[in-house]
Amino acid sequence: MTYCLGLLVTEGLVLLADGRITAGSQVSNARKATRHGPEGAQIAIMTSGLRSLRDKTLAFFDRTQRKRFPNGHGSMLEAIDSYCQSLREVEEQDRGALEKSDLHFNLHAIVAGQLEDDPEPALFLIYPEANWIAVDRRTPYLSIGSVAYGKPILDRALRYETPMENALKLAYLSFDSTRFSSADVGYPVDMMTFAASDRRWREVQYDYEDLVAQRTWWNEHITKLAAEMPAGPWIESLLPSADARRLALVRDE
Structure with a gap:
């Protein structure tokens, strides 16, 4: 499994992809977020699914780009169309062999960027069937x-x-959470x-030790907030102290 996330806000795009690869009992690290195209005309692609399908689809996509779009795609829709064509080509070649091995053709992708003809940044989800949503x-x-x-905090707080800066934190x-x-x-x-x-990509990789302060802060504050949440009758009636109060009232009568 994996976790890849794309956010679209007024100021631009925020992307995140974990780097853990699991195969049975083996755990390794590999990139799931990559950029494609010449400098100044790059798009980002993040994937979830069989690693072999990912690598082959991206290889086909890069080949198409080099041959047909050496200066980069002109728009995100043009890039999406190239990616979907590459995905269909891989599906045609590999689906039968995968199904014989009881494996599913399961490659999902998030594609993001802003190219020359695009008025603003865009974010797309591409399904294994090579259809997509924006x-x-x-x-x-x-x-x-x-x-x-990881969905609840985004649904509650992201607009x-x-x-x-806040989108990065979210x-x-x-x-x-994931x-x-x-x-x-x-x-x-x-x-x-x-x-x-400025239409510039910026990228950083973080390991476990790099975000200790953020992780500690969040754990401490979410625990504190839960403790400070207003109680009142709805919760007091479920606590042992409520029984003691009821007994006291009976005695007073």
């Missing part, structure tokens, strides 16, 4: 892999108008941003 500003994120654990907390509850998701974690203001 992010909606009302729910400005897409995730693939082990998506259940299209969220500043990029992306990390979404990953940390990592904490899913053994198949873990460090290292790759994070990327694309700023609409």
Whole structure:
């Protein structure tokens, strides 16, 4: 399993992908977020699924780009179309052999960027069938892999108008919630941003030790907030102290 996340906010894009690979009892690390295209015309692709399908699809996509778009795709829709063609080609070649081995053709991808003809950054989710959806500003994120654990904090706190700095924090907390509850998701974690203001990609990889302060702060504060949550009658009636109060009232009568 994996966890890849793409956020679209007013200032641009925030991407995150964990780096843990599990195969049976073996655990290793590998990149799941990569950039493709010449400098100044790059898009980012994050994938979840069989590693062999990922590598072959991206190899076909890069080959198509070198042959047909040596200066990069002109728009995200053009890049998405090239990726989907590559995915269909791999599906045609490999689906039969995979099914004979009881494996599913299961490659999902998040594709993000802004190219020359695009008025603003864009974020897409591509399914194994090579159809796709674009992010909606009302729910400005897409995730693939082990998506259940990191979703609540994004649904509660993320908006299209969220500043990029806060979006980065939410992306990390979404990953940390997933990592904490899913053994198949873990460090290292790759994070990327694309700023609409200068159309530049920025990227950093973090390991477990790099984010100790953030992880400790969150654990301490979420525990403190739970303790400080207003109680009142709804919870007091379920505690032993409520029985003591009732007994006291009976005695007084």
